[in-house]
Amino acid sequence: MSSEAGQQHPLGIYYKIWILLFVLSSFSYAVDFFEVQGAMRWSLVLLFMVLKAGFIVAVFMHVMWERMTLIFTILGPPIVLLLLIGFMIFEGNYVSETRYQYRGHDRDAVALGPNDLHHEEEAH
Amino acid sequence: MTEAALNQADPASGIEGVIDDWSADKQAYHVPWGKLMMWIFLVSDTFIFTCFLTGYMHVRLSTTAPWPPQSEIFALSFGGDPIPLILIAIMTFILITSSGTMALAVNFGYRRDKAKTFMFMCATAALGASFVGMQAFEWTKLIEEGVRPWGNPFGAAQFGSVFFMVTGFHGLHVTGGVIYLLIIANKVRKGHYDKKGFEIVEIAGLYWHFVDLVWVFIFAFFYLL
Numbered sequence: 001m002s003s004e005a006g007q008q009h010p011l012g013i014y015y016k017i018w019i020l021l022f023v024l025s026s027f028s029y030a031v032d033f034f035e036v037q038g039a040m041r042w043s044l045v046l047l048f049m050v051l052k053a054g055f056i057v058a059v060f061m062h063v064m065w066e067r068m069t070l071i072f073t074i075l076g077p078p079i080v081l082l083l084l085i086g087f088m089i090f091e092g093n094y095v096s097e098t099r100y101q102y103r104g105h106d107r108d109a110v111a112l113g114p115n116d117l118h119h120e121e122e123a124h
Numbered sequence: 125m126t127e128a129a130l131n132q133a134d135p136a137s138g139i140e141g142v143i144d145d146w147s148a149d150k151q152a153y154h155v156p157w158g159k160l161m162m163w164i165f166l167v168s169d170t171f172i173f174t175c176f177l178t179g180y181m182h183v184r185l186s187t188t189a190p191w192p193p194q195s196e197i198f199a200l201s202f203g204g205d206p207i208p209l210i211l212i213a214i215m216t217f218i219l220i221t222s223s224g225t226m227a228l229a230v231n232f233g234y235r236r237d238k239a240k241t242f243m244f245m246c247a248t249a250a251l252g253a254s255f256v257g258m259q260a261f262e263w264t265k266l267i268e269e270g271v272r273p274w275g276n277p278f279g280a281a282q283f284g285s286v287f288f289m290v291t292g293f294h295g296l297h298v299t300g301g302v303i304y305l306l307i308i309a310n311k312v313r314k315g316h317y318d319k320k321g322f323e324i325v326e327i328a329g330l331y332w333h334f335v336d337l338v339w340v341f342i343f344a345f346f347y348l349l
Contacts (some may be wrong), residue, residue, distance in 0.1 A: 014231065032348055061334070068139060106188070111190035
């Protein structure tokens with residue numbers, strides 16, 4: 001694809017990706033709606049997220065039609081961010097474990113939702 | 125060889141093309157300079173948003189206070205029982221729709237169909253503006269429920285700071301994008317790009333798709349997980 005002529009592609013592919021993004025978003029929402037929990041929730045949400053991100057970057061942002069030189073420039077540098085994320089997972093777990101073990105924080109604390117708060121108000 | 129010939133993209137593609145592009149004293153990127161600059165800006169913006177999301181991950185891992193239940197907090201009731209996360213889902217669909225209309229605007233731009241390009245860019249901007257409106261509604265609702273950057277009645281105090289920081293910065297990007305799109309759309313309508321070509325629509329489109337892309341990650345990490 002020569003860039004001088006710009007990125008001209010048939011409209012059909014945009015419609016297809018558009019519909020696909022809608023479907024994938026509905027799936028993500030369904031994961032929450034049907035209260036899928038645990039490892040299944042994580043893998044499904046991350047899978048739909050990666051697919052959506054991939055289609056947006058590849059097709060809507062035309063990366064799949066660009067020359068490899070530009071693709072490397074765009075996708076190369078963000079790879080170092082994976083290193084940052086990896087370090088911070090390690091560090092974050094270490095900090096919370098320290099707090100549980102040495103500062104006596106409660107492992108079994110439960111979060112409140114808006115509904116719990118309203119019930120409390122009614123009880124008083 | 126003339127200078128113009130030196131700056132032509134080499135016919136080789138893939139890895140071989142990369143080597144050819146870099147292995148001589150000539151132009152390396154064969155895209156309009158504005159588009160390359162937009163890409164470099166977007167790569168730097170990727171770093172900013174990843175730092176926010178990594179910071180969020182870190183406070184969420186390290187806090188020992190329980191994380192507030194997002195699904196319940198962002199539920200909305202239309203008369204009946206509250207539907208979990210419904211407003212966020214609607215916002216997601218609006219942003220995807222706007223990405224679709226933007227892709228169409230870019231396409232019609234390259235076909236030099238100014239009327240349709242203008243129309244689709246305005247539609248994109250309108251969808252973006254409605255997204256920001258819903259975000260303002262969401263903020264108002266959470267502030268009324270007592271969520272603050274330094275604490276909230278539901279659980280970990282970091283929930284509020286992450287929420288306002290991440291969605292606020294994203295909302296700012298959407299707002300900026302709406303203004304940018306309207307300016308470019310108006311210029312398209314006035315015929316500023318008739319001679320220069322319509323790459324500018326694609327450049328604006330790159331920015332807009334990026335805003336949608338960031339929302340994909342926020343939706344997954346902040347609202348769903």
